[in-house]
Amino acid sequence: MIPTKNKTEDSLSTVELNDQTIIDSKAIKLEKKNKKAAESEAKKEAFKNTIEVKEIEPQDLFTKVKKPLLKDRENVIEVENLDFYYSSGTKQALSKINMKIKQNTVTAFIGPSGCGKSTLLRSINRMNDLVENVVIQGAIKVNGINIYEPGINVARLRTEVGMVFQKANPFPISIYDNVAFGPRSQGIRDKEVINQLVEDSLRKAALWDDVKDYLKDSALGLSGGQQQRLCIARAIAMRPKILLMDEPTSALDPIATLKVEELILKLKKDYTIVIVTHSMAQATRVSDYTAFFLSGELVEYDRTKRIFTNPKDKKTEDYISGRFG
């Protein structure tokens, strides 16, 4: 039992302590506020410096394996002897695919329905991991790293290799929150950094002027073309190095299509883009290289101009001239 006297002394000292605590906590709060402001400035600076040029850092891609940093690798994607099977190996979708994709280029995948374009595209950021019972042999290297090696951090890979799907799939939340979703999920909390990232991504996706006064409105209220550009902005906000687009304009009208195509041409300054398309005209308008697939095989892969003016393979010629497919 504590004697009463001591109790009083204790409560007195507690009051003193409380006064002290109030003063201290004010000082601490101010210090914290200043520190936060300084940190926010530093983060903004760091962000400014990283937004334009960002290399894939192998140590980030890997949780276990570590490799030296590779910079400005010319062939940012290398597909090596890739065989891909669905249904536990019983259904082959891709056979012995070999191709190298250069940095800051647009490559179009063309070919008739079912030839394996989407399968290959999805393999580049391991989206096929979500499909059960697939068997993959060979390698796909991103900046020199085989993304099918054990120890790859797939979530991190997908932030470096972004994807835009055929059907725009904005989340049923605000325009702002759609773009901020990725950065927030990566742990970025600073509101100013997120604001800047949202604006930058929407500008790059040529959507800022359309939506800047409606950022808090639902993304579902946007037109189809705007929704697709929002999905591009959302992918860009993750600051990827590579953008994969699976028929991104097939659900859009000609004007919205043109806008997305103009955007692709602008974006290739900063990104390497691979686009699947059924439109030969689109392939010639946007791509530097074209890969023609047939029944899971890569028939021909060359400069787009060459593919469309002077293809080497008769099958390519037949396809681009509309004789089949």
Ligand SMILES: Nc1ncnc2c1ncn2[C@@H]1O[C@H](COP(=O)(O)OP(=O)(O)OP(=O)(O)O)[C@@H](O)[C@H]1O
């Ligand atoms: N989840 C799956 N399970 C089993 N087979 C699949 C699956 N997805 C695709 N396939 C098969 O793999 C082959 C290649 O399909 P893929 O979707 O890659 O073709 P595609 O060239 O993108 O066609 P499209 O132009 O119609 O989109 C097809 O035979 C298809 O039926």
Ligand SMILES: [Mg+2]
């Ligand atoms: Mg497809």
